[in-house]
Amino acid sequence: MSISNNVQRRMVEGSWIRKMFEEGTLLKQRYGEENVYDLSLGNPVMEPPPEFVQELKQLATNPSPGMHRYMGNAGYPETRAAVAEQLCLETGVKLTVNDIVMTCGAAGAANVVLKTILNPGEEIILLAPYFMEYDNYIDNHEGIPKVLPTDEQFMPKLDTLEAAITAKTKGIIINSPNNPTGAVYDEDLIHHLVDLLIKKEEQYGTQIFLISDEAYRKIIYDGLKCPPILHHRHSIIVTSHSKDLALPGERIGYIAVHPECSQQAELMSGLIFCNRALGYVNAPALMQQAVRNLQHVTVSVAEYQRKRDFLYNHLIEMGYSVVKPRGAFYMFPKSPQEDDVAFVRELQQCNVLVVPGRGFGAPGYFRVSYCVHDRTLEGSIDGFKKTAQKFNLC
Amino acid sequence: MSISNNVQRRMVEGSWIRKMFEEGTLLKQRYGEENVYDLSLGNPVMEPPPEFVQELKQLATNPSPGMHRYMGNAGYPETRAAVAEQLCLETGVKLTVNDIVMTCGAAGAANVVLKTILNPGEEIILLAPYFMEYDNYIDNHEGIPKVLPTDEQFMPKLDTLEAAITAKTKGIIINSPNNPTGAVYDEDLIHHLVDLLIKKEEQYGTQIFLISDEAYRKIIYDGLKCPPILHHRHSIIVTSHSKDLALPGERIGYIAVHPECSQQAELMSGLIFCNRALGYVNAPALMQQAVRNLQHVTVSVAEYQRKRDFLYNHLIEMGYSVVKPRGAFYMFPKSPQEDDVAFVRELQQCNVLVVPGRGFGAPGYFRVSYCVHDRTLEGSIDGFKKTAQKFNLC
Numbered sequence: 120m121s122i123s124n125n126v127q128r129r130m131v132e133g134s135w136i137r138k139m140f141e142e143g144t145l146l147k148q149r150y151g152e153e154n155v156y157d158l159s160l161g162n163p164v165m166e167p168p169p170e171f172v173q174e175l176k177q178l179a180t181n182p183s184p185g186m187h188r189y190m191g192n193a194g195y196p197e198t199r200a201a202v203a204e205q206l207c208l209e210t211g212v213k214l215t216v217n218d219i220v221m222t223c224g225a226a227g228a229a230n231v232v233l234k235t236i237l238n239p240g241e242e243i244i245l246l247a248p249y250f251m252e253y254d255n256y257i258d259n260h261e262g263i264p265k266v267l268p269t270d271e272q273f274m275p276k277l278d279t280l281e282a283a284i285t286a287k288t289k290g291i292i293i294n295s296p297n298n299p300t301g302a303v304y305d306e307d308l309i310h311h312l313v314d315l316l317i318k319k320e321e322q323y324g325t326q327i328f329l330i331s332d333e334a335y336r337k338i339i340y341d342g343l344k345c346p347p348i349l350h351h352r353h354s355i356i357v358t359s360h361s362k363d364l365a366l367p368g369e370r371i372g373y374i375a376v377h378p379e380c381s382q383q384a385e386l387m388s389g390l391i392f393c394n395r396a397l398g399y400v401n402a403p404a405l406m407q408q409a410v411r412n413l414q415h416v417t418v419s420v421a422e423y424q425r426k427r428d429f430l431y432n433h434l435i436e437m438g439y440s441v442v443k444p445r446g447a448f449y450m451f452p453k454s455p456q457e458d459d460v461a462f463v464r465e466l467q468q469c470n471v472l473v474v475p476g477r478g479f480g481a482p483g484y485f486r487v488s489y490c491v492h493d494r495t496l497e498g499s500i501d502g503f504k505k506t507a508q509k510f511n512l513c
Numbered sequence: 514m515s516i517s518n519n520v521q522r523r524m525v526e527g528s529w530i531r532k533m534f535e536e537g538t539l540l541k542q543r544y545g546e547e548n549v550y551d552l553s554l555g556n557p558v559m560e561p562p563p564e565f566v567q568e569l570k571q572l573a574t575n576p577s578p579g580m581h582r583y584m585g586n587a588g589y590p591e592t593r594a595a596v597a598e599q600l601c602l603e604t605g606v607k608l609t610v611n612d613i614v615m616t617c618g619a620a621g622a623a624n625v626v627l628k629t630i631l632n633p634g635e636e637i638i639l640l641a642p643y644f645m646e647y648d649n650y651i652d653n654h655e656g657i658p659k660v661l662p663t664d665e666q667f668m669p670k671l672d673t674l675e676a677a678i679t680a681k682t683k684g685i686i687i688n689s690p691n692n693p694t695g696a697v698y699d700e701d702l703i704h705h706l707v708d709l710l711i712k713k714e715e716q717y718g719t720q721i722f723l724i725s726d727e728a729y730r731k732i733i734y735d736g737l738k739c740p741p742i743l744h745h746r747h748s749i750i751v752t753s754h755s756k757d758l759a760l761p762g763e764r765i766g767y768i769a770v771h772p773e774c775s776q777q778a779e780l781m782s783g784l785i786f787c788n789r790a791l792g793y794v795n796a797p798a799l800m801q802q803a804v805r806n807l808q809h810v811t812v813s814v815a816e817y818q819r820k821r822d823f824l825y826n827h828l829i830e831m832g833y834s835v836v837k838p839r840g841a842f843y844m845f846p847k848s849p850q851e852d853d854v855a856f857v858r859e860l861q862q863c864n865v866l867v868v869p870g871r872g873f874g875a876p877g878y879f880r881v882s883y884c885v886h887d888r889t890l891e892g893s894i895d896g897f898k899k900t901a902q903k904f905n906l907c
Contacts, residue, residue: 121720121776122783123632130786162583172576175799179573182566187760189556223617223764226792234653238517255790259628259653260517326515366581368798370617370764382515389516392524396649398620403797404762405569 129255136478139463143472150470156499159472161298163418163448163490167365170416174409187404192395193387194221194373198407202373205414206356210347218378220390221402223370225334227394228357229256229292232330232374234397235389236289237262243330244283244291246275248451248481250298250332262289266480272442273302273451277311284319290328291316295345296335299479299486300451301427301444303339306346313351320353326381329354334372337363337417339446340424352379360410362448363417371406423448426489426496433500434487438512448490451476454483455510465509469502523649530872533857537866544864550893553866555692557812557842557884561759564810568803581798586789587781588615588767592801596767599808600750604741612772614784615796617764619728621788622751623650623686626724626768628791629783630683631656637724638677638685640669642845642875644692644726656683660874666836667696667845671705678713684722685710689739690729693873693880694845695821695838697733700740707745714747720775723748728766731757731811733840734818746773754804756842757811765800817842820883820890827894828881832906842884845870848877849904859903863896 120127140159147155166172178186193199199219206214222228233243239261245253247266257264265288267279275293293312295304304312316327331348333356339345348354359372380386394401401407427444434441440453454462459475459482466473466485476484489496507513514521534553541549560566572580587593593613600608616622627637633655639647641660651658659682661673669687687706689698698706710721725742727750733739742748753766774780788795795801821838828835834847848856853869853876860867860879870878883890901907 121774121780122629125632126629126783126787126790129790130782133786160583164579164582166576166578167581175573175576179569182560182569184560185558187561187762188558189554189761223792224794226794230792235516235520238519252790252792256792259791261655367583368581368795370794370797380515386515388524389520392527393520396520396523396646397653397791398617398624398646398650399793400618400620400764401762403764403800405799406797 125258129258135460136474142467146467146470146472155470155472156495156502157472158487158489158491158495158499159474161449161488161490162367163362163365164492165365165418165422165490168413168416168418170413171364171366171409174413178405178408186408190401190404192401193219193391194402195407195411198411201411201414202375206375210349212347212349212378214375214378217387218376218383220374220387220394221407222372222374222394223399223402224361224372225332225357225359226252226256227370227399227402228359228372228374229253229330229332230259230397231390231393231399232355232357233257233260233262234393235386236328238289240287241289242285242287243289244280245480246293248273248299248476248479248484249292250294251479253292273297273300274304274308275312277315280312281315281319284327286323286325288319288325288327290330292330292332293348294332296339296446298335298447299449299474300442301447301449302442303343303345303445309346309348310350313348316351316353326353331356333358334362335447338420338423338448340420340427341445343445345446349377352377352381364410364413365418366406369403369406371402371410373402423490426493430487430489430496434503437504437507439503439507448488450487450489451481451484452487454485455507455512457483459483459485465506466502469505471499471502519652523652529854530868536861540861540864540866549864549866550889550896551866552881552883552885552889552893553868555843555882555884556761557756557759558886559759559812559816559884562807562810562812564807565758565760565803568807572799572802580802584795584798586795587613587785588796589801589805592805595805595808596769600769604743606741606743606772608769608772611781612770612777614768614781614788615801616766616768616788617793617796618755618766619726619751619753620646620650621764621793621796622753622766622768623647623724623726624653624791625784625787625793626749626751627651627654627656628787629780630722634681635683636679636681637683638674639874640687642667642693642870642873642878643686644688645873647686667691667694668698668702669706671709674706675709675713678721680717680719682713682719682721684724686724686726687742688726688728690733690838690840692729692841693843693868693870694836695841695843696836697737697739697839703740703742704744707742710745710747720747725750727752728756729841732814732817732842734814734821735839737839739840743771746771746775758804758807759812760800763797763800765796765804767796817884820887824881824883824890828897831898831901833897833901842882844881844883845875845878846881848879849901849906851877853877853879859900860896863899865893865896
C-alpha cells in the first residue's frame with residue numbers, strides 16, 4: 120500500500136461524494152455543460168470587486184523590489200495592521216498587528232489554530248450541519264471531533280452543548296453565516312454561548328476556545344450584521360477573502376486572536392510557529408499586498424440576496440421545506456424522502472446537481488449552492504419543480 | 514497552557530535560533546542596517562526574471578473571468594502539463610499532467626507527500642547536514658526522522674545508509690543541490706543510492722520512496738547538471754519556484770511522481786486528497802497561471818556563481834576550511850572552534866550574521882548564505898578576516 124491507512128480510510132469514506140461528482144461530470148458530457156444545472160459547489164462565479172482588479176494591476180505594473188520575497192511567517196506587518204484596524208471598526212475590540220496572522224485561506228487558518236492548541240485526544244465540538252473538512256482538520260492534529268445536532272432553525276442547542284463539554288474540550292468551531300445552511304447566529308445567542316463557555320472554563324479550570332469561521336461574515340442579508348464573537352477572551356477568528364473578495368483560488372486569509380486571551384503572546388508565537396512548521400510558511404505575498412487596502416471592500420451582497428430570494432421563493436412555492444438563509448450563499452432544504460442521497464439522484468435525473476445533507480453531517484437534507492450564474496439558477500427551477508411534483512410536495 | 518505540549522516543546526528546542534535572530538536585530542538597531550552583514554537567511558535578494566514580471570503584468574492588466582476561483586485540488590491541468598513537459602525534457606522520463614500536483618511551495622509539497630505515505634511510527638531517513646524543517650514536517654504526520662551523517666564532502670555514506678534501512682523505512686529525503694552545504698550529488702551516486710533502495714525494497718517487500726527536494730535544482734554551477742533521480746520508480750520530486758524564479762513569498766511549487774510508481778493512481782489520489790485535507794486546498798491560482806509559460810526560465814545563475822567565487826576564494830585565503838559548493842547559494846565552512854554557537858557569536862561581534870551548524874543537525878560547522886547584495890558580501894569580509902586571525906587560521 121503506497122498511501123497511509125488513515126488517508127486510505129478517509130478517502131473511502133468520502134468516495135461517495137467523488138462518485139456523485141463524477142456522475143455530474145458524465146451528465147455534463149452527455150447533455151452539454153449548459154444543460155446541466157450545477158448547484159453543488161461553493162465556488163462563486165462572481166468576479167472580484169473592481170477595487171481588487173485595480174490594486175492587482177497597480178502592483179503588477181509597478182513592481183517594487185523584494186515584493187515576492189519571504190516576509191515574517193506572520194505576514195507583512197502593514198497587512199496585519201490593516202486587518203486589525205478593520206476588525207476594530209467592526210467589533211469594537213482593540214486588535215492590533217500583534218493579534219493577526221496572515222494565512223493560506225481560512226482552511227490554512229483553521230489548521231494552524233488546531234495544530235497550535237490540540238494535544239492528542241482533546242476534543243473540538245462541531246455543530247451539525249457543518250463543513251465536513253473540519254473533520255479532516257481536527258484529525259490532522261490528533262484531535263477528536265464531537266458533533267452535536269442543532270435545532271430546527273440550525274441554531275446551537277445550549278443544553279446539549281452544556282452536557283457535551285468536558286475537561287477534554289479544547290474548543291468549539293462555529294460558522295456563522297453558515298455553510299451549508301445560511302443560518303446566522305444573533306447577538307443574544309453569541310452572548311449565551313460565551314457565558315456557557317466561561318462557566319465551563321471555570322468549572323474545569325481549562326481554556327475553551329471559541330473558534331469562529333467567518334469566511335461568510337460579509338455575505339449577509341436583509342440589513343443584518345454579523346455580531347462579533349469577541350466577547351469571549353478565548354475567541355479566535357479564522358477567515359479568508361475567498362468569499363468577500365471572491366478570491367477562493369488565491370488562498371489568502373487570516374487568524375485574529377482576542378487581544379486579552381490568556382497567554383496571548385505565547386499563543387501568537389505558537390500560531391506563527393505552526394504556520395511555518397505546517398509548511399504554509401506564509402500567506403502568498405502578492406495577495407497580502409493586494410488585500411491590504413481592501414479590508415472595507417466586499418463583492419455585491421445585493422446580487423447574492425437577489426439570487427437567494429429567487430431560489431427561496433421558488434422552492435417554497437413548490438412545497439419544499441426550507442429555513443430561509445440569512446447569509447452565505449447556500450440553502451439547506453429538507454429532503455422530501457428520508458434518504459437524501461436517493462433524493463439527490465432524483466434531482467440528478469432532471470440535470471440538477473446538489474449535495475446530500477450527509478455530506479455535512481446532516482442526513483435528510485440537501486445543500487443548494489446559489490453562487491452561480493442566473494441562467495444556471497433559472498435553468499434548475501424546472502428540475503426542482505418536476506421532482507417536487509413527483510413527491511407530491513404541493 | 515494555551516498551546517499544545519508538542520508545539521511548546523518544539524518551540525523551546527528552536528528558541529536559541531530565535532534568540533540569535535533577535536540578537537541580530539538588536540545589532541542592526543544599534544549599528545544601522547547597512548553596518549551589519551546578514552548572511553543568515555535563505556531569502557534571495559535577486560528579483561524574479563523579466564519574463565515573470567511581464568507575465569504577471571499581462572495577467573493583471575487583462576484579467577480573464579474566473580482566474581481567481583477554485584480549480585481542482587491538483588491545480589490547473591494546463592500548468593501541470595507545462596511542468597510535466599519541462600520535466601520530460603530535463604529527465605527523459607515521460608511525465609504527464611497525471612503525475613503532477615501543484616502545491617503551496619516545496620514545504621507544502623513535502624507535507625502533502627509525508628501525510629500521504631506515512632503511517633504512525635514509520636521512518637524517514639535524513640542526511641545531515643539537512644534543512645531542519647524536515648523534522649517538523651515528519652513530526653506533523655507522526656513519522657520518525659532517522660538522521661544519518663554524511664562524509665567529509667557531505668555525500669551520503671552508502672554503507673551507513675544500508676545499515677539504517679529497516680522494514681519501517683518509508684522513505685529517504687535527499688536535497689541536492691543542498692541546503693546548507695551546496696553539495697550536488699552526481700549521477701553515479703544517485704545510481705548507487707537507487708540500487709540500494711531497490712535491493713532493500715526487495716529484501717523487506719516494502720516501498721521505499723526517494724523524496725527529492727529539488728528547490729535548488731536550477732541553481733547549479735561550473736556547467737554541472739543536476740542528475741535526475743527518476744531512475745527509481747518510487748521517486749517523488751518536491752520543489753518550488755522560490756529559488757529558480759525568486760518567488761519564495763508566493764508559495765508556488767509542485768510534486769512530481771514517477772509515472773511508473775506502483776499504485777501510481779492511488780498515490781496521486783492520496784496526494785490530491787491531502788493537498789485538500791491539510792488545508793492548502795490548491796496552490797495559489799494567479800501564481801499557477803504566472804509560472805505556466807516560465808518552466809524553462811531561471812534567474813541569473815552566473816550572478817550566484819560570481820558571489821560564490823568571491824566568498825569562497827576569500828574564506829579559503831583566510832584559512833577557513835570549506836567544501837566548495839557546486840549549487841544552491843550557501844556554503845558550510847568548518848567552525849574553527851568545536852562549539853559552533855560560540856563561534857557564530859564571535860562573528861556576531863564583528864557584525865557578521867551566520868547560522869550555527871547545529872541548526873542543520875551538524876554541530877562544528879556554520880552556514881553562510883550568499884544570496885545577498887554584493888555590498889553585504891563585501892562588507893562581511895573584514896569580519897571574517899578578523900575572526901580568522903583571532904583563531905590563527907593562517
